Amino acid sequence: MRIAIVTDAWEPQVNGVVRTLQSVRAVLERQGHEVMVVSPDRFYSVPCPTYPEIRLAMVRTATVGGLLADFQPQAIHLATEGPLCIAARRWSLRRGYPFTTAYHTQFPDYVSARSGVPAEWIWRYIRWFHAPARAVLASTPSIRQTLVAHGLEQVRHWGRGVDLAAFHPGVAPHPELAGLAGPIQLYVGRIAVEKNLEAFLECAHSGSKVVVGDGPARAALAAKYPEVCFMGPRFGDELARFYAGADVFVFPSRTDTFGLVMIEALACGTPVAAYPVTGPIDIVTPEAGALAETLDEAIATALTRDRAACAAFGRQFTWEASAAQFLGALVPIGGVNRAAA
Incomplete structure (x- = not known):
């Protein structure tokens, strides 16, 4: 399957979102899937206010859409709620293409902590962004409950994993x-x-x-x-x-x-x-x-x-299991994902 992942969080950032996407992509590619990541490093970007390590891509919908059209994805996943994914969301909706999204971070709480803006104001944006998604991927039952409580009911579980080759009890202390x-x-x-x-x-x-x-x-x-x-x-x-x-x-x-x-x-x-x-x-x-x-x-x-x-x-947490959950939640363009049915 040709899978397009659009994300506003990518290298050189070091955080859970980036590591999750990198790890799942690696598993999917080993399984023979073709994965294209549309990320800020492809475009001109500016520092995020109050968080300069995060770069916000300044890009037109047509530019992101051109990359997607050339790739001809069979499934589209929007990983974040930033400008790149907004452009991909708009492009997909105009063509009637289904897509999935993910709720990786407590974005309303983060913005509130940094700006003083009430979290509920940010939830209005979160509801708007995720509402058209065929599935919103969430990592835990409590996050699912949070999303449902805020009006997003199409939630699917997407767990996380560990590189068990690197992280195990036989490692010597530093x-x-x-x-x-x-x-x-x-x-x-x-x-x-x-x-x-x-x-x-x-x-x-x-x-x-x-x-x-x-x-x-x-x-x-x-x-x-x-x-x-x-x-x-x-x-x-x-x-x-x-x-x-x-x-x-x-x-x-x-x-x-x-x-x-x-x-x-x-x-x-x-x-x-x-x-x-x-x-x-x-x-x-x-x-x-x-x-x-x-x-x-x-x-x-x-x-x-x-x-x-x-x-x-x-040891119960593996990236192979995480990738299987991600793949099962995707909704192919022009068809129905039988694994998700």
Whole structure:
């Protein structure tokens, strides 16, 4: 099948949306599907206000439509709610072509956190964007409930996976963690206001706090919390060694739809401490970690979990299963996807 994926989030960004699309595309291509990604790097773009790492493509509908027409896709997926996908949405609707969309991030909460605009105002836009989609792909049951509550009922499940070749309990701890006072409490991800990272950095639990990642808030937080080890971005095998060397993985976000980093940590045998909110509430079982309204309580409880049980739980998440769910939700142009029926 020729599959067109249109996304406003792509390299060099490092986030869950990009990693999900890259991983699923790789599986689909190994299976013989032809996948074209229409992304901002193909066009002139400008920095997103308040988030310059994200580039917004300045593009006409006809330009995006020309790429799609030349590719002659058999299915179209719009991954984000930005200008590229708006152009592809308009082009598809004009031709009566079906498409699927995905709800990757709590966009209303992100915008509200950064701008002060009420989240419900942004939900009006979210409803408008996703309403014509044949299916809206969501990663967890709680996100499905959120979308249905806001009037989007055509929701299909699309889970996430782990590169089990890189993330597994046999990984050796990273040497940069040697000598740190235990327990080692680790955060991996974007360092930005919507990730609620200060809730973790303010925790009173004894031991060492380690932050792996980058983002617009890194310099300010590093200056405010000099006792915290900010390690910068790490990837692949090196990242796995940070997970393996941590005693607990702390996920302070209240606005994520899933949280790939949680299942990567679990696959390495590291228990998760988080709030009982969308994302963690669908992933973290009592065997895999702990959820509590205070992170100190969650950390203390998660530290008692069995690492072998965490690793066994993390192995359940594969990109092959994720790609199968994505493929089954697609609606071919001019036909019906029997796998989705």
